[in-house]
Amino acid sequence: MGLSELPGVGAHQMGNRAALAPMAGITDRPMRALAARFGAGWVVSEMIASDALATGQCDMVRRLASWESGLPHVVQLAGNEPHWMALGAKLAQEAGAEIIDINFGCPAKRVTNGYAGSALMRTPERARRLIDAVTGATDLPVTVKMRLGWDDMSLAAPAFAEMTVAAGAQLVTVHARTRCQFYKGHARWALVRDVVEAVEVPVVINGDITELSTARRAMELSGAAAVMIGRGAQGQPWIVGQIGAALDGKPAPEAPRGTLLIDLVAEHYEAMLSEYGTRIGARAARKHLDWYLAANAPGVPAALRRALLTETRPERVLAMVGDVFSGPDEVAA
Numbered sequence: 001m002g003l004s005e006l007p008g009v010g011a012h013q014m015g016n017r018a019a020l021a022p023m024a025g026i027t028d029r030p031m032r033a034l035a036a037r038f039g040a041g042w043v044v045s046e047m048i049a050s051d052a053l054a055t056g057q058c059d060m061v062r063r064l065a066s067w068e069s070g071l072p073h074v075v076q077l078a079g080n081e082p083h084w085m086a087l088g089a090k091l092a093q094e095a096g097a098e099i100i101d102i103n104f105g106c107p108a109k110r111v112t113n114g115y116a117g118s119a120l121m122r123t124p125e126r127a128r129r130l131i132d133a134v135t136g137a138t139d140l141p142v143t144v145k146m147r148l149g150w151d152d153m154s155l156a157a158p159a160f161a162e163m164t165v166a167a168g169a170q171l172v173t174v175h176a177r178t179r180c181q182f183y184k185g186h187a188r189w190a191l192v193r194d195v196v197e198a199v200e201v202p203v204v205i206n207g208d209i210t211e212l213s214t215a216r217r218a219m220e221l222s223g224a225a226a227v228m229i230g231r232g233a234q235g236q237p238w239i240v241g242q243i244g245a246a247l248d249g250k251p252a253p254e255a256p257r258g259t260l261l262i263d264l265v266a267e268h269y270e271a272m273l274s275e276y277g278t279r280i281g282a283r284a285a286r287k288h289l290d291w292y293l294a295a296n297a298p299g300v301p302a303a304l305r306r307a308l309l310t311e312t313r314p315e316r317v318l319a320m321v322g323d324v325f326s327g328p329d330e331v332a333a
Contacts, residue, residue: 006041006248007202007225009099009170010141012072014226016041018215018244019173020237021206021230022076022101022145029067030271031237031288034264036069038253039241041226043071047103049116050079050088062275066096076145078103080116080126082133089134100134102169104146104160107179118147118179121156124163131167143171145206148191151180155191158198165199173204173228176218183231192222204228211239212246219247235291237268262325265292266318273314282312289317293324300324 007014019042020027020035027035032043046063053060066073075097079085089100104127106117113119120127134142144164149155161172174195176187187207196203205224209215210232218227227247229240242252256264268288273281286309293300293308308320 007171007204009072009143009202012098012141014041015039015071016241016244016250017219017226017247018240019043019204019226019228020233020240021228022047022103023230024106025284026234026287028063028272028275029065030268030275031233033067033069033271034237034268035233035240036071038238039245040071041240041244042074042228043069044074044076044101047076047078047106048088048092050077051081051084053077053091054084054087064092064095064097072098074099074101074143076101076103077134078106078111078116079130080114080120082129085130086133086137089137089140093138093140097140099143100138100140101143101145101173102130102134102164104144104164105173105175105179107147107182112179118150121146121160121179122150122154124156124160127160128163128167131164131169135168141170142168143173144169145173145175147175148178148188151178154178157191158194161195161199161203165201169201171202171204172199173206174224176205176207176222187218189218189221192224196223202226206230208232209243212243215243215247235288235293235295258326261292261296262322265289265321265325268292269314269317269321278314282314282317285317289321297325 020040022044024047027046035043048060048063073096075092077088103117104120111117148157174192176189176192192205202225204226205218205222206228209218209227209229215227233239238255245252269285272285276284293305311317
């Protein structure tokens with residue numbers, strides 16, 4: 001695929017070459033909405049356990065909900081049983097999903113101990129049955145997210161990617177680490193080139209992409225058609241759109257500063273309260289507040305940071321946001 005051609009899946013094309021990665025407990029609707037507003041080319045739901053979704057588990061049903069963003073509604077499903085994956089895919093389609101992404105990359109023990117996520121890279125025949133179940137249950141296009149392999153002794157990504165494409169996957173995302181690396185060490189972007197050369201569908205590269213320079217380097221070394229940004233977007237949801245625009249040679253959206261940043265952090269906080277309810281939402285928002293501090297106000301005194309992150313009254317949190325992020329009313333690219 002030439003770089004003049006944006007990657008796509010079925011009738012859906014990426015808005016640019018930068019996607020927001022699915023991160024459980026992080027890329028919920030409030031986070032995805034902000035990334036989409038700042039020009040992310042693609043966003044993916046939090047990982048949804050197919051069996052929990054099919055049995056009506058409330059948190060999984062919440063993760064499935066769509067919203068008007070102008071981007072395709074991509075739902076990521078995880079599981080290890082074809083029956084549940086098929087039911088989950090049907091429910092996702094009924095809820096408005098336009099693309100199903102299958103998780104073959106999550107390294108968390110609670111997932112891999114259930115023989116899901118990246119554990120499925122060790123049993124490609126089972127992984128294929130899951131893809132068959134999803135493609136057989138819906139007419140939605142399917143993508144997959146995976147890793148380099150389980151460990152350095154089983155760098156199976158090229159063969160595994162070939163299998164997924166043969167089964168019907170129309171796009172492959174590779175986190176350039178093994179499962180046993182978790183998120184430690186460095187992403188090995190050059191190893192993804194073997195995946196790019198093995199399949200005829202677009203390949204997206206993920207791992208350690210935090211700014212334009214790392215995005216360009218990852219694409220150069222791997223030959224991937226696009227990048228996916230995960231932890232690099234924490235505390236700066238605008239970075240995905242900035243990188244995507246720059247990769248396409250277009251003006252990047254400006255990062256908020258001063259009152260614009262205050263308004264955005266307050267909006268994100270209030271959206272979390274609306275998404276989860278006040279009690280749960282206030283707790284769930286703390287990690288985002290901490291990331292906003294780290295990315296935008298690293299010099300805030302420890303006592304003020306602690307006060308912001310432990311305060312339980314929303315009105316006091318919002319007041320402190322104004323104090324913590326106060327600064328010149330300006331924007332920085």
